Amino acid sequence: MSQFISVFDMLKIGVGPSSSHTLGPWKAAQAWIQKDKKQQLFDKFDEIKVDLYGSLSLTGKGHATDLAILLGLSEADPEYIPIEDIFIIVDRINTQEEILFKGGKRIPFFKSSIQFNRTFLPFHANGITFRGFFEGKEISSETYYSIGGGFVIQENDTLEDEIEINKKNFPYPINRAIQLEEFCERDQLLISDIVQKNELELRSSPEIEFELGRIWDTMLECMYIGCHSEGNLPGGLNVKRRAFSTHQKLIKDAKYSNPQEWITALRSSEVKFREILKWVSCFALSVNEVNASLGRVVTAPTNGSAGVIPAVLMYYLVIENHNADFQHVKKFLLVAGEIGSIFKKNATISAAMGGCQAEIGVSSAMAAGALTELLGGTPAQSLCAAEIAMEHHLGLTCDPIGGLVQVPCIERNSMGAIKAIHAAEIALETNPKESLVHLDKVVDTMWETAKDMNKNYKETSEGGLAVTVRMADC
Numbered sequence: 001m002s003q004f005i006s007v008f009d010m011l012k013i014g015v016g017p018s019s020s021h022t023l024g025p026w027k028a029a030q031a032w033i034q035k036d037k038k039q040q041l042f043d044k045f046d047e048i049k050v051d052l053y054g055s056l057s058l059t060g061k062g063h064a065t066d067l068a069i070l071l072g073l074s075e076a077d078p079e080y081i082p083i084e085d086i087f088i089i090v091d092r093i094n095t096q097e098e099i100l101f102k103g104g105k106r107i108p109f110f111k112s113s114i115q116f117n118r119t120f121l122p123f124h125a126n127g128i129t130f131r132g133f134f135e136g137k138e139i140s141s142e143t144y145y146s147i148g149g150g151f152v153i154q155e156n157d158t159l160e161d162e163i164e165i166n167k168k169n170f171p172y173p174i175n176r177a178i179q180l181e182e183f184c185e186r187d188q189l190l191i192s193d194i195v196q197k198n199e200l201e202l203r204s205s206p207e208i209e210f211e212l213g214r215i216w217d218t219m220l221e222c223m224y225i226g227c228h229s230e231g232n233l234p235g236g237l238n239v240k241r242r243a244f245s246t247h248q249k250l251i252k253d254a255k256y257s258n259p260q261e262w263i264t265a266l267r268s269s270e271v272k273f274r275e276i277l278k279w280v281s282c283f284a285l286s287v288n289e290v291n292a293s294l295g296r297v298v299t300a301p302t303n304g305s306a307g308v309i310p311a312v313l314m315y316y317l318v319i320e321n322h323n324a325d326f327q328h329v330k331k332f333l334l335v336a337g338e339i340g341s342i343f344k345k346n347a348t349i350s351a352a353m354g355g356c357q358a359e360i361g362v363s364s365a366m367a368a369g370a371l372t373e374l375l376g377g378t379p380a381q382s383l384c385a386a387e388i389a390m391e392h393h394l395g396l397t398c399d400p401i402g403g404l405v406q407v408p409c410i411e412r413n414s415m416g417a418i419k420a421i422h423a424a425e426i427a428l429e430t431n432p433k434e435s436l437v438h439l440d441k442v443v444d445t446m447w448e449t450a451k452d453m454n455k456n457y458k459e460t461s462e463g464g465l466a467v468t469v470r471m472a473d474c
Contacts (some may be wrong), residue, residue, distance in 0.1 A: 001181070004170060007199060007337030008211055010053075010366075012150050012299045013218050014078045015086065016291030017405035019303040020350055020459075021056060021063030024146025025128055029072025031152065032100075032142050043105070044134040048073065049113050053127035054120035056146065056353035058460045060228060062235060062403025068113050069128075073109070075102050081337055083296060107342040121145075123155045125352040125458060148350025148358065149301045170198050177342050177383050177439040184379035191369070191379050192331040195338045209330065216297050216329050217259075219287070221308035222297050224259040226286025235404045243286035254417045266318045267367060276319055281414040282423065283311035288410040301340040301349045304356075304405050305363035307413030309336055312367035312420050316374055328374055335370040339386050342439070347447035351398035352459040354450030356409075360416040361393030361446065365439075367420035368427070377428050385427035387439040389420050394449055397457035399464025408465055 016022040029050075036042040037105040050069055052060050058127045060066060070093050071078070071086060099109045121127035124145040132140035144152050170182045170192050183194055199208050233239045254265040271279060287307035299440055300309040313332050317324050340349065343362045348354040370384035377385070393416070401407045456463030 003345070005196070005336055005341035007195060007341075008203060008215075009151070010149065010299075010301050010337040010340040010344065011215050012079075013215065013296065013331060014150055014303065015068075015081070015083070016294050016297050016303050016306075018063040018065075018151040019299040019301075020146045020148045020352060021060060021065045022068040022294075023078055023150040023299065023303065024126065024148075024152050025052075025056065025065050026068040026072040026076075026078050027150060028128055028144035028146060028152045029069050029130065030075060032084045032140075033073060033075060035142065036132060036140050039140075041132060041140050043351045044139060045107055045132040046135065047133035048099070048107055048109060049115070049131045049133070051115045051117055051129040051131070053129070054125040055119050055459045056126045056128055057116040057118055058462065059400060059403030060116055062400065062461070063405060067294075069114060070099070070109075073099050073101075083294070084270055087295060097175055101355065111441065120455075122287065125455070125468065126350070128171065146350075148348060148353065149344070151344075152301050157219070170201055172198050174198070174338070174342075175345055177339075177386075177443070180181060180338065180342070181380055181383055182329055189379075190331070190373055191338060191382055192373060193335040195309075195334040199334075209326075212330050212333050213326065215333060216313075216326075218296060218298050219300075220259045220263060222290050222295065222306075223283050223286045223310055223314065224262055226288075226290045227262075227282065229289065229293075233243060233289060233404075233406055234294075235292070235406065237402055237404055237406055239292075239406050239410075241289050243282050243289055246278060246282045246285070250275060250282060267322045268396055271319055276315075277418060279318065280311050280315050280417050284308060284413040285315045285410055287311070288405070288413045292406050292410065300336070301344070301362055301366065302351070302359045304351065304409050305359040305413060305416065307410075308360065308363035308369070308416040308420060309332075309333075309367045311413070311417035312371050315417070315421060316371060320375065324374075332370040332374055335373050335382060336366040339366045339369045339439075343390075343446070346440070346443045348450060354446065355396055355453050355458050356398040356412060357390075357393045357396040359398070360412045361396055363388045363413075364389040364393060364416040364420045364423070367417065368423035371420060371424040372427050375424060375428060377424070378432070380432035381427045381430065381453045384430055384432045384435055385420075385424045387435070387437055388423035388426055389416075390439075390442045390446060391437065392419060392423075395453075397453070397464050398459040399457060399466045400459065400461055401466050401469050403461045403466075407469075 126146040284307035365386040368389035372385040
């Protein structure tokens with residue numbers, strides 16, 4: 001029996017630059033504090049220490065893991081916290097060397113309170129242990145694992161507290177892509193219809209639309225901010241923002257004052273054929289430049305790959321169908337979320353476990369499948385598009401220079417978006433019954449490739465570009 005993974009698990013609103021190294025540790029810190037409060041241990045704490053292991057340690061500084069821990073311990077909500085408050089909270093903790101908790105409790109917290117350990121814990125590459133003390137004695141110790149996409153678990157977790165897939169609680173129990181395809185064929189439904197019916201077991205139709213609307217609004221605002229922000233990205237690489245200058249050249253004389261007016265202006269303008277790829281790249285770059293600046297993005301399925309899905313959806317709205325409305329956006333996000341969940345259930349969406357194929361590859365597959373449905377493809381063709389997109393990302397390593405989600409991560413989102421569009425076009429001209437490779441096969445292959453991949457190429461900054469191009473060279 002497999003766990004049910006909702007669209008809203010795959011598409012989460014959070015803060016950059018990394019879902020596994022920022023959002024995950026943030027949520028883990030929140031979970032630990034809440035657990036200790038329930039167990040009535042928190043009020044006794046007079047000291048807190050945190051240990052980071054494996055990939056969280058090796059690239060933690062570049063991924064702002066230490067900042068995320070401070071924010072999580074402070075019980076800030078990554079979904080709603082005003083971005084400007086992030087730096088206020090962090091600066092206050094570092095200056096005062098203490099954390100102010102809800103309710104007024106203060107506990108000393110120093111830079112040395114977070115230890116970066118290069119060793120890997122056996123269970124997962126992203127391990128984090130929180131320890132609470134009273135009068136020098138450790139009274140609480142919990143280890144969490146950030147497994148990608150903002151998902152956080154503990155080693156002894158079971159599915160008891162999760163929703164399991166079965167015919168009693170879901171009309172369409174789906175674990176593998178072939179099951180999804182068979183349900184669509186049997187009941188003559190689109191993938192988005194199947195996903196909608198399953199989601200209705202958890203929330204009402206208005207709630208689904210409201211939450212998907214929030215997700216799309218966040219994506220749109222993120223692209224808008226990225227296209228209108230100049231300067232260099234933080235972190236020491238001095239990477240210049242490129243979305244701004246690209247956007248300036250493309251927008252010409254369009255007039256607008258907010259994201260909604262912006263997309264309306266784009267949809268009413270003529271886009272030359274040679275400009276299409278520039279627009280897609282611009283949309284993708286804009287999201288991940290915001291992500292690299294600790295901005296608000298939607299994990300899709302991760303922060304490092306957050307630009308692919310909004311870029312491809314914008315391509316559809318701005319280039320393919322000027323008459324599209326929110327129902328098209330909704331269908332796209334439902335399909336994308338379901339395809340992502342298949343990878344999550346049967347492989348991984350964590351670069352620390354599978355390299356960048358698990359992030360950019362998965363996001364490209366999600367976008368390709370979703371775009372294919374909007375372009376009139378059959379469910380089988382949508383799954384074929386997802387397979388094509390992932391097939392051409394197999395083996396992609398995760399080798400961020402300086403541990404920052406910037407080079408080569410930002411450009412990879414642009415490439416992933418373009419591959420998704422191309423995969424959709426190929427799939428629309430394909431008879432899926434004649435295809436040699438099914439999506440399930442490529443999911444399995446991605447997981448086998450991940451297990452065979454040298455750990456230096458799994459978000460450690462100890463291989464690839466991260467070694468050949470050092471911070472000192474920049």
